[in-house]
Amino acid sequence: MDSWHEIAWQKWQDEMARGLPEDLCRVLNGLTRPQQMLWLERFIRPVSPCAKVMIQYLKIGEANWFVAPALEWDRLETPLGVLIAYPAPLGEDPLAMAAIGLVWAGNVRVRLDAMVQKLGTTALFACYEAELPYTLDVPYTLLWESYIHNFELEGISPSVQQFFTQAPERRAPEAPIDWGPKPSYHVYLDELNYGVVPHETSGESPGSIPPVLQALHYVAPPLRRAAALLAFKAIEGRILSDQWRKAALKTRQNEVNSW
Amino acid sequence: MVIGEQGLRERMQRPLEQRLIVTPLLSPGQIAGGSVDVRLGTEFILMKRSAKGPIDPINMGTESSQDYQERVHVDVGDKMILHPNQLVLGVTLEFIQVPEDLMAYVIGRSSWGRLGLMVATAVMVSPGYRGSLTLELANLADTPVYLYPGTRVAQLVFHQVEGTHVAYANNGGKYTGPVGPEFSKLSLDQDWQAIKFIGRDPGNR
Numbered sequence: 001m002d003s004w005h006e007i008a009w010q011k012w013q014d015e016m017a018r019g020l021p022e023d024l025c026r027v028l029n030g031l032t033r034p035q036q037m038l039w040l041e042r043f044i045r046p047v048s049p050c051a052k053v054m055i056q057y058l059k060i061g062e063a064n065w066f067v068a069p070a071l072e073w074d075r076l077e078t079p080l081g082v083l084i085a086y087p088a089p090l091g092e093d094p095l096a097m098a099a100i101g102l103v104w105a106g107n108v109r110v111r112l113d114a115m116v117q118k119l120g121t122t123a124l125f126a127c128y129e130a131e132l133p134y135t136l137d138v139p140y141t142l143l144w145e146s147y148i149h150n151f152e153l154e155g156i157s158p159s160v161q162q163f164f165t166q167a168p169e170r171r172a173p174e175a176p177i178d179w180g181p182k183p184s185y186h187v188y189l190d191e192l193n194y195g196v197v198p199h200e201t202s203g204e205s206p207g208s209i210p211p212v213l214q215a216l217h218y219v220a221p222p223l224r225r226a227a228a229l230l231a232f233k234a235i236e237g238r239i240l241s242d243q244w245r246k247a248a249l250k251t252r253q254n255e256v257n258s259w
Numbered sequence: 260m261v262i263g264e265q266g267l268r269e270r271m272q273r274p275l276e277q278r279l280i281v282t283p284l285l286s287p288g289q290i291a292g293g294s295v296d297v298r299l300g301t302e303f304i305l306m307k308r309s310a311k312g313p314i315d316p317i318n319m320g321t322e323s324s325q326d327y328q329e330r331v332h333v334d335v336g337d338k339m340i341l342h343p344n345q346l347v348l349g350v351t352l353e354f355i356q357v358p359e360d361l362m363a364y365v366i367g368r369s370s371w372g373r374l375g376l377m378v379a380t381a382v383m384v385s386p387g388y389r390g391s392l393t394l395e396l397a398n399l400a401d402t403p404v405y406l407y408p409g410t411r412v413a414q415l416v417f418h419q420v421e422g423t424h425v426a427y428a429n430n431g432g433k434y435t436g437p438v439g440p441e442f443s444k445l446s447l448d449q450d451w452q453a454i455k456f457i458g459r460d461p462g463n464r
Contacts, residue, residue, distance in 0.1 A: 049301065049332045194275055195436055196389060197354040201272045203284035229438045233354055233391075236301075237283025240335060240352075240409070244285045 009037075016040045024066050027080045035076065039083055042068035048091030050232045051100065056239055057209060058101035060114050067100060073132055075103050090130060093228040094235050095213045098122060099130030106137045109174070121147065121179050122213040128163045129217065140167035146177035155182070155218075183208070188215035188234070192227040198234040205237030212238075261293045262361065262417040270358060279417070280356035280389075285409075294366075294414040297351040300391060301408045302439040303339065304348040305329045317455065319446035328442060335409040341376070341398045349394040350440040352409065357388045363415045365392060371412060375400020378413050386420050390437040 002010070013036065017025055020043055028036050028043075047055075047067055055067055064081030069088035076083040084103050090096040098119055105111035116123050124147050132138055144164035153161065188198035188211055198212050199205060206212050212234050219227040262270070267290055270279035281295050289296040309327040333339045341347060357363055362385055367378030377397045384392065394412065398404055457463050 046332070052334075190275065196275070196280055196356055197282055197438070199280060199282035199354075201278070202287075203271060203280075203282050203290070205283040226436070230354075233438050234282075237285075237352075241283055241285055243335075248286075 009033075013037070013040060016044055023064055023081065027064070027066065027078050027083065030078055030080065031076075039068070039076070039085075042070045042085050045069050045088070048088075048097075049236075050092050050094055050228075051086060051097045053232065053236050053239055054094055054097040054100060057235065058098065058104070058115070058118060060101075060104075060111070060118075065100075065104060073099075073103060073130070073136060075106065075136065077106075087131070092232065093129065093216075093225075094232045095122065095126055095216045095228070096130040098126035098213055099132055102127060102130075102132065102138055103136060107139050112139065112142075113177070116177050116179065118210075119213070120210045121151070121182050122210045122217070124164075125160065125214065125217040128160045134167050140164055141169045142174065142177065146179065149176050150179050151182065183211035183214045185211040185215040185218070188212050188231075189218050192216065192219050192230055193223065195223075195226070195230070197230045197237070199237075205234050205241055207238070209235050209238055260419045262419065263293050264290055267293075267295065267417065270361075273358075277358050278356060279358055279361070281353050281415070283353065285352075289411075294416045296411040297353050297355075297365075297392070297413050297415055299394070299406060299408050299410050299412045300350040300352040300439075301333055301335060302350050303331050303333065304440045304442055305331055306346050306348075316443070316445040317451055319443065330439075333406075333408050335407075338405040338407050340403050341396060341406050342403050343375075343398050343401050346395065346397045347406075348440040348442065349396045349406070349412075350437075351392045351394065351413075354391050354438060355384070355388065355415070357384055357386055357417070359387045360420055361417050362386050362420050363388075363417045365394075366414045366416060368411060368413060374404055375402070376404055376406075384415070391439065393437070393440045 017028065017040060020028075024043065028039060031039065043066070045068065047069060051067060051069075055065060059065055065084060066081055067084045067086065069091055070085035072085065072087055074083075074085040082104055084100055086097065086100060101115045101119065102112075102123060105115045119126065124143050127138060127140065127143065134140070141164075144167070147156075188206060191198045192215055198215065200207070212231050216224075216227055216231040267279060270277075271281070273279070281290075281297070284290070285298070305328065307327050307329055311326050314327060331339070339347075355363075362383065365379045365382045365384065367376075371378060375398050377395070377399055379392075379394050396406065
């Protein structure tokens, strides 16, 4: 027979899991009791709108990503999906939240390459801005050496350099990352420094997200936190505009089909 | 003088400091005739019934606003219910910068008004204002109504300001630059000092 402690823990667990999506519950049910408790306690809090939007942008593949605010970065992969925790105080910063993609990729090269294709060079700056801990399985040395190989120290502050050069090296030599060109971000940096949401003069959101993230990295510390909200608004606008266009196209096709 | 469509588009091309900004525009048809349609954003402040007492505007800065308000996020594609006589604060999806020689009026769409939805009470947007607009949404009808983020809820009509004026940002304005709905900042009004002083002075009794 179960002890009263067992019964109390089970009751707490049932109450916490109520209202969580079924596929997340299936993942949690496959974990050990301590892991279940740790992750359940995280998933009862809502994900920040900024993290939600960044996940929409970053998500690759069919597998489930379950993201929750917590006190620190954490990751747990199961055959049913990946659980990712991010530090709640950083949840309103889109560049820090871009690091969710790197935490998902870990040291799986094919995932890393796919993520770099989405984020470009901002993948490097996301690691720094998110304060990713060295204990995570992220290939810091590969990212750093590939960046230096391509761009030398151009655009790198001493603190970014320090972050990467202090990371412990944990990899066999492999082909450098193909970064592609650096994003052109100066117009958006001017807009952020001036205190407005990055935009095109047509009123549309910026055509691409990495330049906005890159611009955010270069905003000076006193304005940085407020600029994150403006950058988030621009990214949310870009994603919504794409969804809007897709929906409008679909609506027109349906009208033609029904005609 | 109301600024027409061509004038609005021309002002959106100007250098940053003089630029009319309305972003994101999800469809080009949002600017038509002499107005810009604005959409309902995804952030809301729900007003709650507080167990601790009424809102006292003179002390609002010191009380915990959590007692009578709750922030919620509703994604585009989801909906939120607005009950009869309920007030919620919403926000425009668009971030706006009004040039210093213009001002704007927020006009609720009559289609929503006919369902009982009142969209805004603070209908004037001052010259130089920068930020998303907080919308006071109230259901004046007897039937609950759903609110859908992303829908067009109001129009902005821009007017030329003649003569000298002080732009919003330089005028001690309290609402510069928000991207979400903002609760009342009535307690920051300078007048409270005078009202408190008058109330405490026995010579006035």
